[in-house]
Amino acid sequence: MMDFFLTFRQFLTPIKLCKLLILRFRWALLQEDDEHRLIRIRTFVVIRHWLTHYWTYDFTTSRTLRYVLSTFLTQLQSNPVILASPRDDRIVKNLRNVLKRQRKFYQQWVDPLQQQQQEQDEKGKLPSRKDSAIGISSCRNSLHLHHQDNSAHSSTPVPSLSSWTTKVKRSLKRTVSIRQSQSTATAAQPPTLYSTVNNASSCRCHLTDSSLSTASSVSLNNSQHQEPCMMHPSFARPPPALHTTSRFFRASNASTTTLSHYKSIILKYRSEVIAQQFCLIERAMLQNVTWDELVDLRWRKRSAQRKSFVIEMTTLDDDVPVGVDQMIGFFNMTCQWVASEIVRSQQLDTRVKVIEKFLRIALKCYHHRNYSTLMQILLGLQSPAVSRLERTWQKVDHCQMELFNQLKEMAKPFRNWKNVRDCMTKATEEVAESFAVESVLTKSLKEFDNTHGCIPFLGLYLSDLVFVAELPTFIGSALPDDDDQEEEQVLQNDDKDLCERLSHHLVNYNKFRITASVVKHVLAFQVLSRAYSFKVHPTLHTHLRSIRSLDNADIRKASFLCEE
Structure with missing residues (x-):
């Protein structure tokens, strides 16, 4: 059962599986013998396992699936066979309780996310200055926190909107002046070995053949740039800063002099x-x-x-x-x-x-x-x-x-x-x-004793999965060939239902058993x-x-x- 639920989505949709389980359970209600009782219990175990372990994977993403299963369980409450059997009644109540518990947990998990999304949407609707590089909304939040901190030490009233706007303008001017002074101070300092290594990716000058450079997008696009930069003693101004948190790795350039003094x-x-x-x-x-x-x-x-x-x-x-x-x-x-x-x-x-x-x-x-x-x-x-x-x-x-x-x-x-x-x-x-x-x-997060940690070489298992995926998902009919007429006649006489099932394409379950392993x-x-x-x-x-x-x-x- 564990292998099936890990892999059934490759050949069957969750909604179709739910309908098949419902048909199986309804068929088991037609008669009251040991075989049908056993099938009802087994179907109950399968549905309970599905609800308990795969709710977030199948049910939270499909409202139709939740509706079909909950409707079926509600209808079972009035079924005469269920009402006449205390055991079957407990089975149905158990399934309904599991469904309610999972749905309640799902709502508690989703509501905070929806509230957070609404707060973000409301923040996005705040007015902002289109002619400024810095959004006023962020400054407003920071100033609001600043006023909250100061309120603990003084009882000064909150300033009006006009005074607040004036303070924001002064803050922006002060920030710009500070950054300009920092840039001037940086340009006046000679480059050190540490700054040379860290800013190697920002070098935009044309490197010589003896130097080692990395084929990043910046160096490729600016390989013909002849202006001096801070990688060399004769630079006139600092190069523009680059984002160092890009998703894809950009290796830094390194000169021959840097490599000779490099220590890992x-x-x-x-x-x-x-x-x-x-x-x-x-x-x-x-x-x-x-x-x-x-x-x-x-x-x-x-x-x-x-x-x-x-x-x-x-x-x-x-x-x-x-x-x-x-x-x-x-x-x-x-x-x-x-x-x-x-x-x-x-x-x-x-x-x-x-x-x-x-x-x-x-x-x-x-x-x-x-x-x-x-x-x-x-x-x-x-x-x-x-x-x-x-x-x-x-x-x-x-x-x-x-x-x-x-x-x-x-x-x-x-x-x-x-x-x-x-x-x-x-x-x-x-x-x-x-x-x-x-x-x-x-x-x-259950802990277990007497066990040491282990990290796998995942590439081996990925190659296994790729190899198994090449196997066919369905296999052809398993009926005998035309030459074996006698064997086919015996098979039809013994079990017509089996013969009919074998005439259709079958799921290559061995493939999915290996995948699950x-x-x-x-x-x-x-x-x-x-x-x-x-x-x-x-x-x-x-x-x-x-x-x-x-x-x-x-x-x-x-x-x-x-x-x-």
């Missing part, structure tokens, strides 16, 4: 702390993955419209249901970041330390069963731009190389990633699939990931969530600068 942030923290922060980041993204997103393969439908899989991690807390996209984007970005951190370290000794540090972080991730970050680091270390650095790898410690070889052996892709799959399958055995599905669907594995990992109890390191956690890297072309250039 991973050298400033312990390997254990870095591995723990990666576990927390991966856990947060894994919790955003929904089972219906996996069943519907929504990430594949969105991938055709996306220009890049590298997503800005500052959008991690958004309400957009793109959990799989976030994990794919972060996986690709981290692989590229690992290679970037190595090739950006131009000094040989520093580059060796960075490689050895990544190997120790990978080992910590393996101990914490964070197979996602483990694969990201290993793939980054095995990228062509890093693998070609022969002199660098010769300097790596022998013990570290032995560790690297063992990790590569465990994560090799042979036999469909058998070693990694075995490790992850062993982890899922610690949590019952029924408990995992129940916990995720009901949003239960993969989805339940991912839900089990969601429950397992809650077992991590690491503390958040604010500075490091924020940096790792918004990591920056060079693009592929710049990584290759930097690699050749390291070793020609």
Whole structure:
């Protein structure tokens, strides 16, 4: 039953399923024998399970579905068979109570959202100045709060509208003058190394062949701009500021001088702390993955419209249901970041330390069963731009190389990633699939003992879902061929109803059973990931969530600068 409700929407609509269950229950009311009583009980269990676990997925989005089911339950109250059987009467009352409870919970959940939307609409209707770059509504709210704070200390009356408008004008003029003075002070200061790195993406001058630049939209559109900028000593004015919170990642430009003095942030923290922060980041993204997103393969439908899989991690807390996209984007970005951190370290000794540090972080991730970050680091270390650095790898410690070889052996892709799959399958055995599905669907936060956290290599399960989706949803008739006339005649004589059912197309339920099995594995990992109890390191956690890297072309250039 669990597999069916996870996947039935692929071949059946919720309204049609509801009508079929109603027909089944009505058929069971025609006779009063053991078989029909058993069917009534089973149908009751199915409807109750559907209402309890999938209300938010099917019923909240369909008013027709709620109406059909509630009307049916109301009509059953006057059915003679139900009235004559106390057990059946309890079944109907139980279903009605479940429906009322879910509907009440839904109304309590929706009403605050509707109230919030109405408040936002009312705020949008407030008058605003069309000739001003700053909306008066926001200033009005802030001034209102300011007056509330001051009212606690004095009893000064609230000023009139004209005086309030005068204060707003003065505030705007004061803000503009302050910003102009700040811009003048910034232009008068020489650029430091820190400001050069942070403002590299704002450089609009034409870079030379020896410099490394990233193919962002700004640098492409302004590659022919010849005016001086603050990236060079002879700049005359600061460049316009760029938005740094765009959804898609824009890598910063880096000059050759900057690369030669670059020191990776991973050298400033312990390997254990870095591995723990990666576990927390991966856990947060894994919790955003929904089972219906996996069943519907929504990430594949969105991938055709996306220009890049590298997503800005500052959008991690958004309400957009793109959990799989976030994990794919972060996986690709981290692989590229690992290679970037190595090739950006131009000094040989520093580059060796960075490689050895990544190997120790990978080992910590393996101990914490964070197979996602483990694969990201290993793939980054095995990228062509890093693998070609022969002199660098010769300097790596022998013990570290032995560790690297063992990790590569465990994560090799042979036999469909058998070693990694075995490790992850062993982890899922610690949590019952029924408990995992129940916990995720009901949003239960029940704790369980004697369990360690685990983050899966989600790409394996996504590839399984894509492969299974290629199987046919329906299969043809299962009747015998024309050559087997005798077998067909025997079948028709034995069971005409079965023969009629087999003459129609049948649902390939084996396909959906495999799909449900993969989805339940991912839900089990969601429950397992809650077992991590690491503390958040604010500075490091924020940096790792918004990591920056060079693009592929710049990584290759930097690699050749390291070793020609």
